Amino acid sequence: MLAAALGVSVLVMDTASEGGAWGNGGAGLFYERKGEEQSFGKYLLEKIFSGQPGTAIAPREADRKGFNKFMESYVRALILREAGIGVCWKR
Numbered sequence: 001m002l003a004a005a006l007g008v009s010v011l012v013m014d015t016a017s018e019g020g021a022w023g024n025g026g027a028g029l030f031y032e033r034k035g036e037e038q039s040f041g042k043y044l045l046e047k048i049f050s051g052q053p054g055t056a057i058a059p060r061e062a063d064r065k066g067f068n069k070f071m072e073s074y075v076r077a078l079i080l081r082e083a084g085i086g087v088c089w090k091r
Contacts, residue, residue, distance in 0.1 A: 004063035013054040 003010045030043045 001063060001067060003057050003059040004067045007059055007064065009056050009058045011054045011056050013049060013052050015052060016054075 026048050030040055
């Protein structure tokens with residue numbers, strides 16, 4: 001769905017299900033060891049994910065259309081949410 005939402009291919013690493021605490025640990029290492037010249041994205045590519053297998057997933061037209069339809073419905077529903085908040089706060 002991310003590929004459809006962004007309209008670009010995304011790379012899903014074989015270890016994607018291992019995120020969570022491991023991902024936070026990787027972020028912590030970056031902030032502990034980073035140099036001024038290195039961005040977080042560059043750190044991830046060069047130090048964390050370098051040489052790791054993954055699969056590139058291109059956006060599919062059906063997913064893109066489905067995502068766009070969802071977002072249209074979601075945005076329309078925000079009006080209802082705002083109306084509900086107004087009612088709740090007036091009491």
